[in-house]
Amino acid sequence: MTAVQKMSIACLSLMLGWIPVQAQDQEAAAPLPLNELRTFTEVLERIRTSYVEPVDDATMLENAIRGMLEGLDPHSAYLEPEAFQGLQDTTSGQFGGLGIEVGQEDGFIKVISPIDDTPASRAGIEPGDLIVKIDDHPVKGMSLMDAVDRMRGPAGSKITLTLVRGAGTPFDVQLERAVIKVKSVRTEALDPGYAYLRITQFQNNTGEEVRRSLKTLTAKDELKGLVLDLRNNPGGVLQSAVEVADAFLSDGLIVYTKGRLPNTEMRFNASSANPGKNIPLVVLINGGSASASEIVAGALQDRGRAVIMGTDSFGKGSVQTVLPLNNDRALKLTTALYYTPNGRSIQAQGIVPDIQVERALLTRNAEEASYREADLLGHLNNDSGEERRTLRRQVTDEATAREADYQLNQALNLLKGLNITRSR
Structure with a gap:
């Protein structure tokens, strides 16, 4: 020998004696x-x-380690120093690149979700798009980490991705890399008494930001309903997902995990602090909602706290543990699976919305004429003394933008309907 x-x-022998004590x-x-x-x-x-x-022998052994991990599942990986640092930057909310969450499927790189207000989202990249080339380099057979490394680069540098969408033909998208500063939570008013809360990604401080936003929203006026938008949210920190769900629940189970080892079996329960109170809640999800997003949606759905609306979520229900190694390297290893309070596994199933609403474009017919009794010459006035309403309400830019988002518009209509039935 x-x-x-x-x-x-x-x-x-060291690597394969893998059963821990x-x-x-x-x-x-x-x-x-x-x-x-x-x-x-x-x-x-x-x-x-x-x-x-x-x-050299070191290169061959490192390649062997990569191969071992890549053969397990799409989310386990060997992280070299740069990739390890990139993962840490992502969870802290600032990193360089395109702003795109990716996975691997059939040897190609698949877009899980573009992140809001990043080069990827501005270029129109969508969940489900397959990346077949990166700067004319075919990705077939390329490891996920290698593909991510190629997409990262200095801010201001250009990159061309060749994408395939559905059964369509390949097309090129040119992007300019940027330092990605992800704002995790944002809110805005919809109609009087109705608010919108968007979470783009679950970072270390997301739970705290959501609680602060809820306190601000409830302090202004009576909040009749809230839309929680988790569409195209690729996930992130588990603890933050638990904290967000906890903001709308007063007690009971939120999520639990099961794996081979005792320390991978965890249960997370809600606390009594509940800034979301009993505000009617609609949660929007789609195929770009993954991991931590699915934990929140699944918990609120199982506990009957919210109506889930949109399309089926991505279905990433596995737990990755980052195990630091020597020389600034780390192992990202799948160690457990997530389960909703009712015992549903999210893995490869996802969350099925209570109300299925596909993405669509709602447009107003500007030529539509609508005449009523009040428009007829010589009509009798109402004896209540109230002025008649105008023939058509004035359409603001905000209303037009909202109606362009059909799923959000449907969520708002549902909240209004829930308030009507509750008040009777």
Whole structure:
């Protein structure tokens, strides 16, 4: 046996003795697969001696580690220093790149969600788009981390993505990289008494921002209804998702996780602090709502706290644990699955809305004429003394923009309907 083979088996013995101490009580450690180890070391030696160019042992072992993780599921990965730092920047709310959350499907890179107010969203990239080329480099067979590395770059530099949407033909989109500063939470008034709260991504401080926003909204006027918009929200920090759901619940289970090891089984319950009170709530989701977004939507749906509206969510119900290694590297490993309070697994199923509303464009027919009794010459006046309403209400820019978002418009109509039925 060569020195390389002995070294490789020693290294792999450490990696393949993978049952941690705390798990040995549950299942006996499996014997090392010696035949496969011999095959591995033989392949390593053949590459080392016969490949067209010299390859050092460290590179081959790092490639082997990447391959082990990429063969598990689309979300497990070996993070080199730059990727590890990028992950930390993402959860803190500022990072460089395009502002796009991606996964892998059939060897291509699939868009999970563009993030609001970033180069990706401004370029019109949509959830479900497949990235087939990055600057004329085909991505077929490219690892997810390699693709992400290619899309990152200095702010101001240009990049061209070749996309396929549905069954359409490939098309190019040119973007300019930027420093992505994600504002996690924003609010605005809809109609008097009705408000809109948008969460673009779950960052470390998102729960606190939502609570602060709710206190501001409820302090101004009586809030008759709230639209919580989680569309195209790719997820983020689990604890923040729990805190957001907790802002609308007074007690009970929010989410729980199950994995192979005891320390991966966690339960998260609501506290009595509830700034959302009992305000009627509609939650908007779509195919770009993933992970933490699905935890919030699933909890509020199971607990009967909100009406979920839109289209089926993405279906990412797995927990990734980031395990730091030496040399500023880390392992991002899937360790558990999420379950809603009623025991539904989100993984590959997603959240099905209570009311299915597809994305559509609502346009006003400006030529429509509508005549009423009050418009007839010589009509009798109403004895209540009230002035008659105008023939058509004035359409403001805000109303036009809102009506262009059909799903939001339907959510607002539902909230108004709920208030009418509650007041009777």
